[in-house]
Amino acid sequence: MADLFVMKKALEDIENGKDLAIATITKAEGSAPRREGTNMAVLEDGTIHGTIGGGKLEKKIIELCIEAIKEGKSYGINLPLNSEGLGMICGGEVDVFIDVYKQKPKLLIAGGGHVGYAIYELANFLGFNTVIFEDREEFLNEERFPLAHGLILGDIKEKLESYPIDDNTYVVIVTRGHAYDEEAIEAVANSNAKYIGAMGSKKKVITMMKSLKEKGLSEENLDKIYAPIGLKISGGSPEDIAMSIMAEIQLIRNNGEPAHMKYS
Secondary structure, three states: OHHHHHHHHHHHHHHOOOOEEEEEEEEEEOOOOOOOOOEEEEEOOOOEEOOOOOHHHHHHHHHHHHHHHHHOOOEEEEEEOOOOOOOOOOOOEEEEEEEEEOOOOEEEEEOOOHHHHHHHHHHHHOOOEEEEEEOOHHHOOOOOOOOOOEEEEOOHHHHHHHOOOOOOEEEEEOOOOHHHHHHHHHHHOOOOOOEEEEOOOHHHHHHHHHHHHHOOOOHHHHHOEEOOOOOOOOOOOHHHHHHHHHHHHHHHHOOOOOOOOOOO
8 A cells, every 4th residue: 555655646746747756676685674566756855755664775765766866867776785785784685776757848839830830840759748839820729739738829928928937948939920039038038948049030139139138138038048049050941940949959958069979
């Protein structure tokens, strides 16, 4: 029953948008405090559901789970229960599998036109929950965006302003015109978004940023905007643009660096 409780609490946390890891003993030998199949859920802040034996073993597993959540990687590990391992005298050893459950990153796409659609397709392939914002009903429907996590119809600025945005949210602004792009930036510039990018020529972006500054947006918030959006890979098709944008987002998401891996 205890393990059923663990899984129930873990499911509640996942549904509430929390990242966690479930540690399960897959092998136990000697004087291990708990047997195979015992599990414990650990949240990133150290909150636990269930127990895997208490003491030094549990403390170590909690530390490993928190680290695994931050890195987003599941793995198995062998932990000797002796003085050379965890400084315990009971002897034996346990194999533990740490299974990480992280919330998918969310990508808000302002604009459901050709470029927005191409971004949506690539973003879904890359594991994002996509949410499309459009004010034109003919460009926003389940037939066009069957895999979207959300379809939001109405004034894009108003809808973005009322949408919850956290640091696991990425925003791409590719509306049908410069004025709409500016309004969308204004709506999200003060948010906690991990990334905000807007499409446009360099000349239009300079004009837009000047206008937003005159409206009272801070230099600090405007500096966060990636505009013109995307990496310079050339190619002007919607698919090329989408690849350029998603490559930039993946660069930010994975803390990468814009460099070739070519051997020289």
